Amino acid sequence: MPKGKRKGRSDRNRNDGSLHSSDDDSNNNDNLSLISNCSETRSEDGEESSELAQEQFEEKLCELLDGLSQKSSQGRTNCFQSLAKGLVKKYIPNFIRDRYFTICDSIERSLKKGGGSEKAAAAELATIICVQLGGEDTSEEIYRMLKPVLFTTICDNTVSATVRAKSCVALGTITFLTGGDLGEVIILMQQLQAIFSASYLKGDGALANVAPESAILHASALSTWNLLLTLISPGSIGGMLNTKSLPSLEKLSELLESSHLEVRMAAGEALALIYELGREEDEEFEEDFALDVTETLKQLATDSHKYRAKKDRKQQRATFRDILQFVENGTIPEVQVKFGKDLGKEVLVLDTWTKRKQYESLCNILGPSINIHLTENYLLRDIFEIAGAPPTSILPPDALRKMQRYRQRFVNAVNYKARTLSRAKNRDKRSDF
Template sequence: MPKGKRKGKSDRGRFDGSLHTSDDDSYNDNNSVISSYSENKSLEDGEDIEEFAHEQFEDKLIEMLDGLSQKSSQGRINCIQSLRKALIKKYVPNFVKERHFTICDSIEKSLKKGGGLEKAAAAELAPLISVQLGEEDAGEIVDKTLRPVLMTVACDGSVGAAARAKCCLALGMMGFLSGRQLGDTLSLMQNLETIFSASYLKGDGSIPNVTAEVANLHAAALSAWTLLLTNMPLGSLTDLMDSKALPSLDQLSELLESPHLEVRLTAGEALALIFEEGRKDSADFADDFAVYITDVIKKLATDSHKYRAKKDRKQQRATFRDILSYIEDDVVPDVTVKFGREVLMLDTWARRKQYDALCTVLGPGINIHLGENDLLRDIFEITAPIVQPHDTPAHAQQHMERCRKRLLNAAAFKARTISRAKNRDKRSDF
């Protein structure tokens, strides 16, 4: 006897009149309808939809935190990356403040015992915690707890260059946000210099042979060093360079001869920032050096070597044209950033560097944090937004009502789907 045709997925949802249901089945079915109706009714009666969505978001964050302690290395990496993406999308300082000890402990364990990928993921998460906490005391605790282990990994030659680069960027951002004393900042900058100084010219004037991965590490260390330079007190730069607490302009200019694009670009930005800070102290800051470096930058701004990629040549020419314009004419190209109904002007090299560094940490979430994060608004001196005519209470109420209805429908659909799934018996196919 041939076997009957097996029912597919489409047959399972099809009503068949030959099937009989017992009283119990009917009772369960009614329960599903009543429970779904009651859930939807409670939502329609005025439950705060935003609070409901926020609670769901925090529940997911708690699940990610629980996953940071699992045995699987890949599982921990996935949870770290998911937590980082969630904290980028939403500003939740209170949630992070209540659990910063747990998060720091997990990051510290991953940095000490994890593999290269886990170390890199943990290093990416670390500065995000500082961004979320802002000027809270907990932010200083995070910096004090994680800085030693981040520095250990960054200086460890046995660790992969990619993970070390992430640690350097994390150290730069956390040091910038914490606003530590000048002595602590200088110590951190000197440690970073020991890393990127490997790209200085050799004693005989030859260019060191550096792989692409190591070059990215040197660029990351120099980028973090440059970010910390924006925290220098006014009038201190010249004295620090004269006392050799900071590298000289000649040493930094040697990095412009690197065969790697990222090192050249980062070195150019560092030199522009040094000139900007130095000219605040003295209008004729390093005039003799400016004449020499102008010729070098002109060559980079008009570079047309075919052995370099077309995209790299284009990026290099654009960057060094801006640097040349500043060194020669004191002109900084204005960059305008729009977020919401507000506008941020990046009219100095310091602001451009700070914004680029925060974009590296926050990615697409930078606009959200610029609008809500008080620390970022203080850094860029963003005042309260001007109320537009269409920002009237009536217009805002209509917008909130539309959002509420949309969220209400989404929540009701989810509740109905969950209720039906619980009461659907897929084993009743015959």
């Protein structure tokens, strides 16, 4: 082998660098420009894909709306149920506002002429569209359109107990959300009282014979009555009890002896709400009755009867411990609900029975999606006194940038999934060909 000087690794690198330095610089600059262009393109693609997803979602809702006029009763029921599930998942008041008359017409027609399951699904949808629209004038129009048929359904004893229970919840929630006239609220509460009064004790003190289906109706009527009770100003509770505009505390306490858990818990909730509102007016509100009912509350808070299901006993004890503590000492355990995403989390503090009842009622309608509505729905934010606009508009710049990165990462993941599915379909077509 010739014994010449071998080029070292450093020499080769140096020579390559010196010969092609200008080309490398241009290549690096090109790469940088390509990367920036790609990021901008992906950002634009992310916005387009989110808009496309929203358009597809609304197109699906429009198809379900068209299905509400089909001849098949089961088909209409399925459309009502699917439409309710879709409207719960997203806050889209603009979509409802443009189509509320069509939706209300379908609900009214189904409540008048539909079958049992169809009526129940229609009543449920009526509640959701009012939650979507919040405190707008349109929701008041919906209330005026649907109130007569819902009220008729509630009073009709020939209608199934399940449908009447759904109608009670629907009409009560719509009335609560639209802030109906106090006179109308009292009339509805009296009608609800006429329903759950069938669970009062008989004249000889014996328990009323109530079937499970009827017990669900009575519990729904009493729970809705409790929700409407939160609309009454504290200073008028004592006068309404004296004038018998509200049922007496003795009558409500009779429901604590019901053989059905839902009725007992709704009755305890009613007593807690009345005492909370009454004590804001007078600190010594109905103290004598509080001493009398305390023994019954203690028994329910420590109930260990084996003939009741273990889950029911646990739920009853937890609820009545809180009620007993409030009636005796005026204290209520504070419950915190965290909602929002990433750095925009907010906390809702439920420190009164009024707030707990309102939150529970909306939770039964919206389910886990209540977090979305607490963030975006201004009516719900106003009901629970959540200050300010949605949190994304008040975050500091660094937090906003971090949240945008989270969102961009999510959009990229959605795009990747859509691209993979599209390629898989094309690959299948090529193999078939």
